[in-house]
Every structure is written in C-alpha cells, then in structure tokens.
Amino acid sequence: EAQVTQNPRYLITVTGKKLTVTCSQNMNHEYMSWYRQDPGLGLRQIYYSMNVEVTDKGDVPEGYKVSRKEKRNFPLILESPSPNQTSLYFCASSRRGNSYNEQFFGPGTRLTVL
Amino acid sequence: DAKTTQPTSMDCAEGRAANLPCNHSTISGNEYVYWYRQIHSQGPQYIIHGLKNNETNEMASLIITEDRKSSTLILPHATLRDTAVYYCIVRAGSSNTGKLIFGQGTTLQVKP
Numbered sequence: 001e002a003q004v005t006q007n008p009r010y011l012i013t014v015t016g017k018k019l020t021v022t023c024s025q026n027m028n029h030e031y032m033s034w035y036r037q038d039p040g041l042g043l044r045q046i047y048y049s050m051n052v053e054v055t056d057k058g059d060v061p062e063g064y065k066v067s068r069k070e071k072r073n074f075p076l077i078l079e080s081p082s083p084n085q086t087s088l089y090f091c092a093s094s095r096r097g098n099s100y101n102e103q104f105f106g107p108g109t110r111l112t113v114l
Numbered sequence: 115d116a117k118t119t120q121p122t123s124m125d126c127a128e129g130r131a132a133n134l135p136c137n138h139s140t141i142s143g144n145e146y147v148y149w150y151r152q153i154h155s156q157g158p159q160y161i162i163h164g165l166k167n168n169e170t171n172e173m174a175s176l177i178i179t180e181d182r183k184s185s186t187l188i189l190p191h192a193t194l195r196d197t198a199v200y201y202c203i204v205r206a207g208s209s210n211t212g213k214l215i216f217g218q219g220t221t222l223q224v225k226p
Contacts, residue, residue, distance in 0.1 A: 004157070031212050043158070043216040050212070058213060090157050097212030100146050100165075105157030 002027045004106035006091050012112045013081055021076045021109050023091030029104075031097030032074035033058070034066065036087040037108075043090065049074055050097045081113040116141040116204040123221040126196075132189040134220050136202030139183040145206050147178060148214070149187045151198040158201065158216070161187065192224045 004025045013019055025032065033048040035058075045058030049068040063085055065077040074093075078085060091106040119137040126132040138147065148163040162169055162176045164185070169176045175188040189196055201219040 033212055042218065043214070045211065045213045048212055056211070058211065088155060092157075092214075094212065098208055098210065100163065100207035102148075102160040102163065103158075103212070103214060104160070107157050108155065110155075 002104070004091055004093055004104050006089075006106040006109050008109060009107065010110050012114065014114050015082055016080050019078050019081060019111075021078075021089060021091075021111070023074045023076065023106060024072050025074075025091075025093040025104070026072065027093065027095075027104065028071065029093040029095050030071070031095070031101075031103075032068065032091065032093045033097075033103070034064070034074070034076050035090045035092065036060065037090065038087050046076070046089075048097065081111075083113045085111065086113050087111060116145055118202045118204055118217055120200075120202050120217065120220045122218065123223065125223050125225055126189075126192045128194060128224055128226050129191055132192040132196065132222055132224070134187040134189075134200050134202075134222065135184065136187070137184045138202070138204045141182050141204050142206070144208065145204050147176065147182075147185050148203040148205060149174070149176065150201045150203065150214070150216070151196075152201070152219070153195075153198040158214075161200075192222075194224050194226065196222065197224045198222060 034046040035043040047066040094101040094103040149161040150158040199219040
C-alpha cells in the first residue's frame with residue numbers, strides 16, 4: 001500500500017532533550033516536506049526537499065533540522081526542543097515538488113514539549 | 115500563489131450532494147486549483163485538482179468557472195465519513211518550494 005509513515009505518532013518530552021521524528025514513504029517520490037499545524041495558524045511549511053541531498057528552508061525553519069540521505073526518508077530533528085514547538089507535525093511527499101502532482105501526507109505526530 | 119476564500123462552515127444531509135464553493139479571483143494562468151480535506155487532525159488527504167476544465171474522479175467533481183475566478187467541489191452523495199475540513203488551494207505547477215498554503219478551509223458537517 002502506498003503510504004507515508006511517521007514515528008512516533010505521539011511524543012511528550014522535556015525542554016532541551018533532542019528528538020527525531022522519522023518520515024518514510026514507499027512511493028519513490030522525489031519531493032518531501034514537513035509542516036506543522038497550530039490552532040488558528042493552519043499548516044505551515046518547515047523544511048522541504050526536492051530530492052536526495054537537496055533540502056531547503058520553508059516558512060518556519062527555526063529550531064529544526066532535516067536531512068535527506070535516502071530518497072525514502074526525511075527525518076525532522078529538534079536539537080533542543082522548546083515549548084513553542086508543541087504542535088501537530090505532518091510529513092508529505094509527492095512525485096516531484098515543482099509540478100502539479102498531488103501530495104500524500106502522513107498520519108501526523110503530536111508533540112508536546114514541557 | 116493566489117489567495118482563496120471559502121465559507122467557514124456548511125451542513126449537508128447524508129446522501130445528498132455537497133457543493134463547496136471557493137473564490138480565487140486573483141488566480142494566474144499557470145496556477146492549478148487543488149482540493150484537500152482533513153478529517154479530525156488526520157493528515158490532509160488529496161481529493162482532486164484542475165487547471166481549467168472540469169474534472170471528476172472516484173471521490174468528487176471539480177467545476178471551474180470559465181474565467182477561473184471560482185470553483186466548486188462536489189461530493190455527489192455525502193456520507194457521515196465526509197465530515198471534515200475542506201481546503202481549496204491554488205498553486206502553480208512550477209512551484210519552487212512545493213508548498214501548499216492551507217487557509218482556514220470549510221468545515222463540512224454531514225448530518226444523518
């Protein structure tokens with residue numbers, strides 16, 4: 001089944017404790033992206049990747065890192081999480097980023113930083 | 115990317131057609147109209163997209179006006195599982211970031 005998976009689905013952590021949210025897709029998509037969703041602010045793009053080893057900042061990249069060493073994986077790294085990073089996170093992928101292709105979203109990761 | 119305007123909420127009776135409007139009066143010639151939906155904090159789900167012709171797939175139909183300034187998503191026989199927030203998004207196919215700009219969307223409540 002074609003899908004985007006994220007792990008963990010739920011995470012409660014404390015300020016400053018490094019964490020990684022994994023994202024994996026099995027559709028051989030070139031493009032992958034991370035969003036965060038907050039009440040009243042909608043979904044905002046954090047980082048995106050047009051292909052392997054190519055990543056770029058979205059609208060709200062501060063406090064996050066990403067890497068794209070393999071086509072299928074696009075982990076989101078929070079080196080020193082803070083409470084303002086408490087949010088619902090979604091990973092998305094599509095065949096290509098600079099075309100009209102539909103995007104597939106993962107199920108989401110609900111992160112709480114205390 | 116052009117801005118879109120959607121009603122905040124709509125109701126629909128189960129089994130009836132749900133018609134969700136979207137205004138995108140500043141759309142450019144190379145921008146597509148996309149519809150996604152989000153069911154209760156799940157990941158957004160692609161529904162349909164179009165450039166200028168009407169489109170239909172197994173989920174819905176998309177009607178785009180001739181001047182392309184507005185569109186309507188039609189769910190032909192709404193079910194309770196179609197209760198969700200529906201987002202109309204306008205984006206160029208040649209986007210440099212692949213970013214989808216999700217506005218506030220329309221909350222569709224399908225009632226028995």
